[in-house]
């Protein structure tokens with residue numbers, strides 16, 4: 129079956145007695161065969177959105193469209209969605225094959241075909257030949273693959289994944305990211321994946337939809353969210369960054385700390401408006417480099433924390449009373465408390481409008 133498109137149209141959901149809606153006009157689209165990750169902090173509304181797409185929850189307003197057809201009122205079993213849950217939700221007393229084939233009988237697939245389809249699905253997730261084993265005898269990563277095979281065997285129109293990697297230990301989780309992406313690409317299925325982990329989202333998704341307080345902050349490729357954040361909220365959530373007030377002057381921006389100004393080209397979001405409170409430059413670690421403390425063209429700073437990580441020393445450098453920038457250096461000996469210079473080495477820096485954050489309530 130060709131992959132379906134999925135559209136979430138202005139979904140709003142307010143739980144009784146809740147201070148604010150769990151979803152507040154959430155719109156996004158998932159193209160056929162695409163994997164979109166719903167990313168956001170706890171309470172952002174990710175699970176609510178997934179449950180509405182699956183049909184376990186009804187929105188107060190808005191619609192879910194599968195291939196253009198409104199499925200908002202359909203029960204879960206008539207939507208053709210496959211689900212992969214955080215804790216796999218496998219049946220421990222059944223074999224691997226029985227677990228994978230479980231959803232086929234209710235869908236009227238004849239017994240003779242079920243076993244062959246389960247075997248094919250297991251091949252697809254790299255577990256060929258394990259069908260007869262008891263599922264409880266498999267490792268956590270293998271069980272996650274069984275859960276994926278079980279969701280894919282019904283040939284879902286859309287695959288919904290709820291924190292699929294979060295129950296795995298850290299090393300396995302990193303390995304499974306690449307594998308999950310490869311398996312989903314092979315299956316050409318349209319998929320929506322909920323995660324609160326940015327690294328998971330970036331590793332597996334074609335595009336990432338960043339949610340906050342029930343609203344979409346931005347949707348785009350991982351590179352787009354990182355390099356071109358649409359707002360302060362995105363810049364603060366994605367990656368590490370110091371946000372420094374920027375004075376715009378044509379294409380250029382002037383960034384001044386303690387009387388020292390450094391310049392770069394500023395890239396503002398297409399629909400951003402800094403007219404009100406001005407602009408903030410988003411300074412990623414790779415945009416900055418350590419300089420000698422007596423370098424008059426560098427910002428003076430003090431190392432307030434340092435750690436060694438995978439071949440580089442990560443330094444947090446206090447620039448002034450408000451701003452602390454993070455940067456990486458190949459130097460090993462950068463003690464805490466060291467006075468250093470910080471040089472802006474990026475030719476271009478992203479800009480976001482300087483909006484203060486709305487209150488929580």
Ligand SMILES: Nc1ncnc2c1ncn2[C@@H]1O[C@H](COP(=O)(O)OP(=O)(O)OP(=O)(O)O)[C@@H](O)[C@H]1O
Nearest residue numbers: 143146150168169170171172173174175176177324
């Ligand atoms: N059944 C419910 N009844 C009342 N409030 C709910 C219910 N389910 C979710 N909420 C609230 O709706 C908001 C969004 O919750 P949701 O579970 O969708 O967020 P999430 O982004 O998935 O968070 P998490 O990562 O913690 O799972 C939260 O404020 C939550 O407390």
